[in-house]
Amino acid sequence: MSSTANTPMSLPPRSDLAKGSESGIWIALFAITMSFAAFTSALFIRQASTDWTHIAAPRILFASTAVLLLSSVLIEVSRRGFDGKPASQIKEESEGRMLLAATLVLGLAFVGGQYLAWRELAAQGLYLATNPNSSFFYLLTGVHALHVLGGIAALAYLLAVLAARGSVRRNLVNGVVVYWHFMAALWLYLLVVICVRL
Amino acid sequence: MEEALKSQDHAHAPAEGFLRKYVFSLDHKVIGKQYYALALAAVFIGMVLSWLMRFHLVWPNAKIPGLELIAKTGAPGGIITPEYYLSLLTMHGTLMVFFVLTNAPFAGFGNYFLPIQIGAEDMAFPRFNMMSFWTTFVAFVVLVTAFFIPDGPPISGWTAYAPLSAIGKDAGPGLGWGQNLWVISIAIFCIGQLLGSLNFIATTLDLRAKGMTLMRMPISTWAWFITSSIGLLAFAVLLPACLLLLLDRMAGTSFFIPSGLVVSDRLQNHAGGSPLLWQHLFWFFGHPEVYIAILPAVGIVSHVLTNSLRKPLLSAKVIIYSMMSIGFLSWMVWGHHMFVSGMNPFSSLLFSFPTLTITIPATIITLIWLGSLYGANIQITTASFFALGFISMFVSGGVSGFFLAQPSIDIYLHATYFVVGHFHMVMGVAAIFAIFSGTYFWFPKMTGRMMNETLGMLHFWITFVGTYCIFMPFHYLGLVGNVRRYASFVDDFMPALMPVHKFITIAALTTGAAQFIFFFNLIHSRFRGKQATANPWRGTSLEWSIPSPPPWNNFGGDHPVVYHDAHQYGVKGSTGDFVMQTSPEQILNE
Ligand code: HEM
Ligand SMILES: [Cu+2]
Numbered sequence: 169m170s171s172t173a174n175t176p177m178s179l180p181p182r183s184d185l186a187k188g189s190e191s192g193i194w195i196a197l198f199a200i201t202m203s204f205a206a207f208t209s210a211l212f213i214r215q216a217s218t219d220w221t222h223i224a225a226p227r228i229l230f231a232s233t234a235v236l237l238l239s240s241v242l243i244e245v246s247r248r249g250f251d252g253k254p255a256s257q258i259k260e261e262s263e264g265r266m267l268l269a270a271t272l273v274l275g276l277a278f279v280g281g282q283y284l285a286w287r288e289l290a291a292q293g294l295y296l297a298t299n300p301n302s303s304f305f306y307l308l309t310g311v312h313a314l315h316v317l318g319g320i321a322a323l324a325y326l327l328a329v330l331a332a333r334g335s336v337r338r339n340l341v342n343g344v345v346v347y348w349h350f351m352a353a354l355w356l357y358l359l360v361v362i363c364v365r366l
Numbered sequence: 367m368e369e370a371l372k373s374q375d376h377a378h379a380p381a382e383g384f385l386r387k388y389v390f391s392l393d394h395k396v397i398g399k400q401y402y403a404l405a406l407a408a409v410f411i412g413m414v415l416s417w418l419m420r421f422h423l424v425w426p427n428a429k430i431p432g433l434e435l436i437a438k439t440g441a442p443g444g445i446i447t448p449e450y451y452l453s454l455l456t457m458h459g460t461l462m463v464f465f466v467l468t469n470a471p472f473a474g475f476g477n478y479f480l481p482i483q484i485g486a487e488d489m490a491f492p493r494f495n496m497m498s499f500w501t502t503f504v505a506f507v508v509l510v511t512a513f514f515i516p517d518g519p520p521i522s523g524w525t526a527y528a529p530l531s532a533i534g535k536d537a538g539p540g541l542g543w544g545q546n547l548w549v550i551s552i553a554i555f556c557i558g559q560l561l562g563s564l565n566f567i568a569t570t571l572d573l574r575a576k577g578m579t580l581m582r583m584p585i586s587t588w589a590w591f592i593t594s595s596i597g598l599l600a601f602a603v604l605l606p607a608c609l610l611l612l613l614d615r616m617a618g619t620s621f622f623i624p625s626g627l628v629v630s631d632r633l634q635n636h637a638g639g640s641p642l643l644w645q646h647l648f649w650f651f652g653h654p655e656v657y658i659a660i661l662p663a664v665g666i667v668s669h670v671l672t673n674s675l676r677k678p679l680l681s682a683k684v685i686i687y688s689m690m691s692i693g694f695l696s697w698m699v700w701g702h703h704m705f706v707s708g709m710n711p712f713s714s715l716l717f718s719f720p721t722l723t724i725t726i727p728a729t730i731i732t733l734i735w736l737g738s739l740y741g742a743n744i745q746i747t748t749a750s751f752f753a754l755g756f757i758s759m760f761v762s763g764g765v766s767g768f769f770l771a772q773p774s775i776d777i778y779l780h781a782t783y784f785v786v787g788h789f790h791m792v793m794g795v796a797a798i799f800a801i802f803s804g805t806y807f808w809f810p811k812m813t814g815r816m817m818n819e820t821l822g823m824l825h826f827w828i829t830f831v832g833t834y835c836i837f838m839p840f841h842y843l844g845l846v847g848n849v850r851r852y853a854s855f856v857d858d859f860m861p862a863l864m865p866v867h868k869f870i871t872i873a874a875l876t877t878g879a880a881q882f883i884f885f886f887n888l889i890h891s892r893f894r895g896k897q898a899t900a901n902p903w904r905g906t907s908l909e910w911s912i913p914s915p916p917p918w919n920n921f922g923g924d925h926p927v928v929y930h931d932a933h934q935y936g937v938k939g940s941t942g943d944f945v946m947q948t949s950p951e952q953i954l955n956e
Contacts, residue, residue: 191490191567191568191571191572192490192491192564192565192568195564195567195568195598196564198598198599198602199560199563199564199598199599199601199602200602202598202599202602202603203602203603203605203606205603206602206603206606206607206647206650207606209646209647210606210610210621210643210647213640213642213643213646214621214638214639214640214643216640217638217639217640218638219620219625219637219638220638296613296617296618296619297617297618297619297620300619300620300621300638300639303613303619303620303621307609307610307613311606311609
């Protein structure tokens with residue numbers, strides 16, 4: 169039954185995992201988009217109720233937005249640095265690595281900024297269960313921050329691999345970069361929702 | 367050089383050590399079997415629960431010895447309370463829908479055969495694959511734990527309708543920690559399914575062997591691929607819904623709980639939420655979920671039938687396109703579960719129309735199967751009989767869907783046994799038949815041994831006749847107004863229906879008992895079955911081109927090359943009446 173015996177030797181090696189990682193990210197983004205679409209529709213249905221009010225978006229959000237956008241620029245520059253070089257040339261001391269580290273730090277700063285925003289709301293007596301608007305505020309920012317933390321973990325993993333082996337697969341870098349940009353775009357969307365709807 | 371390439375290719379080396387080999391395995395074949403085993407455990411518990419329910423319905427005062435040990439308050443002295451009946455009902459539905467109908471045909475068989483059928487060595491992300499199984503396993507443990515907490519399992523049904531599911535203890539037994547466990551379990555389950563779906567999609571897109579174009583994939587592969595696309599989006603909605611429900615329950619928010627709600631004489635400290643919101647979110651997931659359960663079944667049945675009819679189905683392409691349109695339409699029909707929910711009556715019409723539309727691709731698939739039977743030289747095997755049984759169930763149960771899809775008729779039939787009959791036949795039993803068909807068909811590949819066909823046929827006939835005896839009368843009960851989710855039928859006209867209920871219960875106990883023939887066959891054949899060859903059914907697809915059971919890296923490090931689609935039956939090939947996908951020989955009029 170084995171008609172596979174005469175496999176041509178000229179076939180390129182199968183880089184199974186390498187190919188997988190990038191489409192995996194795109195597929196994951198579909199799912200994340202769907203989840204936030206669900207949150208948004210919940211918000212639209214919930215706002216029909218009479219107890220819907222208004223909360224002022226904490227000022228700090230705009231600072232953290234700037235931080236997140238800057239990090240997105242840095243990681244993009246870093247990615248371009250990786251481009252065109254064979255994986256083995258990405259050296260430990262390369263500038264791409266510094267930029268990745270900077271992105272990670274800015275990402276942490278962003279999450280810290282979100283934490284300050286929660287503190288600011290809490291100082292006004294607005295907690296998770298105070299009113300529907302505050303519920304949605306904590307919910308949307310919280311779930312987004314969790315996703316950003318996931319991105320930070322991925323960045324940390326990249327840096328660890330770079331430190332250990334001195335090189336990293338391009339697809340892995342690309343995957344993380346795409347995810348990071350998506351988190352920035354998603355945040356811009358959420359910021360609009362927060363400012364206009366909450 | 368070649369050796370180096372081979373081991374580099376594979377996402378993981380051959381497993382060593384018991385843990386890596388059988389427990390935390392990265393091998394998609396082991397993971398597929400793990401999903402299957404988990405589904406077996408779940409179906410066993412689910413079946414016992416259904417026995418308890420059926421028993422209680424017709425002998426409400428009879429003692430069930432030993433039950434009081436598990437359910438001190440739920441079944442004092444071994445007699446099931448009305449509330450505990452609802453607990454059993456909830457756990458039965460949840461186990462069956464999530465842990466059986468999703469796990470076995472999709473995650474189980476899909477994991478085992480999707481990579482092989484496209485010529486890959488493993489999934490795209492073996493580590494995620496392992497995680498998705500163990501996540502699902504944790505979800506199962508969390509759910510079953512509800513039996514052993516003092517309060518018992520929740521009583522809110524597998525749909526967990528708000529607001530009663532959202533407010534906690536006041537709403538009744540099991541709605542305290544029992545419901546918490548339920549929500550947490552389902553949320554964890556979602557994560558497992560999301561990881562799994564992601565893996566299936568990436569694998570199908572990226573890892574196909576040379577020559578394996580999309581249109582050359584077997585219908586089963588297509589079904590898993592389409593199903594994973596549905597699953598990716600459906601579970602991405604159920605997960606947020608569970609999060610909101612959990613926040614309502616644990617953090618005091620009011621997403622689903624309306625103002626002024628008084629339950630158990632207590633004004634609930636919530637305001638402004640919308641119970642309808644839960645129904646929308648749940649059914650937006652829930653209807654696609656029924657297709658997550660049935661499309662892999664459609665794929666398996668098509669795969670088995672193509673093989674046992676010894677000729678291609680009338681049109682594999684049309685089946686694939688129909689599955690795609692079902693996948694697409696399944697997002698527009700969720701409101702047909704909500705005709706009596708108090709939503710705008712115009713929305714009912716809006717949902718009724720696509721619901722009737724979705725019957726068109728379903729009917730097309732069925733007609734293709736039936737048309738393909740004409741003039742076919744069908745092989746008499748247990749696998750092919752269960753595939754035919756699937757068609758029978760799918761049609762018998764599906765026809766009642768046409769009625770339910772009309773809001774005016776559904777207002778009467780909703781919440782009666784008619785609906786119970788409908789979904790058990792079209793979804794429950796049908797998908798189970800496909801699981802059976804797949805098991806009898808692929809068992810030789812998975813274990814290297816054949817199942818016993820005599821026992822298989824016995825199992826088929828008892829199950830086939832038995833399930834009709836159980837679920838057909840449900841339609842009749844529903845038509846005369848027998849309500850659903852009641853622990854006893856003592857009011858008004860319902861005592862007059864008792865003889866029918868007795869008949870159903872006896873049929874259920876008998877059919878259930880017959881499943882032990884299957885369990886026995888499974889275990890006995892695993893160790894004592896006749897040795898299987900690589901291709902006992904003379905199949906064309908890639909799983910039959912490798913030894914039974916396959917080596918750890920499926921193709922022994924070779925790169926299979928594919929020359930044909932999987933439907934080359936009834937042709938003149940060098941091996942007989944079929945040509946394998948990997949055979950380079952020319953086929954005339956292809
Ligand atoms: C022929 C096409 C179908 C139509 C027109 C249809 C229509 C409907 C309608 C209108 C309902 C709501 C009844 C009610 O609750 O009052 C319903 C319930 C249901 N259907 Fe179908 N259906 C079809 C096929 C299927 C399939 C293929 C499955 C599963 C594989 C399925 C599974 C279910 C389930 C699980 C429920 C009940 C859920 C519950 O309330 O617990 N249906 N169907
Ligand atoms: Cu539906």
